Amino acid sequence: MKSIHNRTLLSLLLVVCACAYAMPVLSWGQEGHRIIAKIAYDNLTRRARRAVDQTLGDHGIIYWANWPDEIKSDTIYTESIRDGWHYQDFPPGLTDAEVADALVHYPAEGGNLYRALDSIKSEIINHKSETNPHTLRFLIHLSGDRYCPMHMAHMDDKGGNAVKMKWFGRDTNLHSVWDEKLISSQGYSYTEYADMLERAYADRKREIEQASDADLLIYSYHITEEIYRYQQTWDGNSWHYVYRWHEPMEFQLYIAGIRLAKVLNEIYK
Ligand SMILES: [Zn+2]
Numbered sequence: 238m239k240s241i242h243n244r245t246l247l248s249l250l251l252v253v254c255a256c257a258y259a260m261p262v263l264s265w266g267q268e269g270h271r272i273i274a275k276i277a278y279d280n281l282t283r284r285a286r287r288a289v290d291q292t293l294g295d296h297g298i299i300y301w302a303n304w305p306d307e308i309k310s311d312t313i314y315t316e317s318i319r320d321g322w323h324y325q326d327f328p329p330g331l332t333d334a335e336v337a338d339a340l341v342h343y344p345a346e347g348g349n350l351y352r353a354l355d356s357i358k359s360e361i362i363n364h365k366s367e368t369n370p371h372t373l374r375f376l377i378h379l380s381g382d383r384y385c386p387m388h389m390a391h392m393d394d395k396g397g398n399a400v401k402m403k404w405f406g407r408d409t410n411l412h413s414v415w416d417e418k419l420i421s422s423q424g425y426s427y428t429e430y431a432d433m434l435e436r437a438y439a440d441r442k443r444e445i446e447q448a449s450d451a452d453l454l455i456y457s458y459h460i461t462e463e464i465y466r467y468q469q470t471w472d473g474n475s476w477h478y479v480y481r482w483h484e485p486m487e488f489q490l491y492i493a494g495i496r497l498a499k500v501l502n503e504i505y506k
Pocket of ligand 1: 265305323379382
């Protein structure tokens, strides 16, 4: 395995500024990233699947999908990589054009997810045959984070981390509910969940593949804003929360999986 100190990954470190939450954030959580990785893998071309398998080695895409969260305490990586790569905050009340603009003119603060993803993708395209496995692991993971609603949330509440909630009697926060608790509330294994979503949303697959990044970003932003509005009127009943939000959460997982497959199929065509 190549060293993390190699030139290509170091060049990525230099282009991304350091921005950090005051408290730790995870991503979709282990199960969410595994669901996304499985949906993606199921939708890869044979050529892309072979390239991904060769680069990642025997453990494969599911195993490595959570690695960028696991290294968050490893100071060999900069603060920006360990934290800021995983999210991009947005203020409330933006127009659709203002949201889409984040993909072109990366915001200067509140994370650097889109800048990191663009850098990583071009890094892989430029060194296809000798892709650093670390770089591919980041692409797989961050492609999931970009569709996690609380990873495009408000900076002033630290992406929902400062929005306190009770979840079935236990103290938690809005960020954690969306990273993990909504998913685990359904009681599926990651394979069961991925298989179920691929069946349930098969008729939306083409639409998702053909949508632009901007369209999907705007769609996801409106989901996030609706989550914040719901928070104002929620009666505090966790079952009501699950009933209202599990389907939108599942659709975000499906979008993330199909879009990751699309990116990998385009890179390894
Ligand atoms: Zn993450």
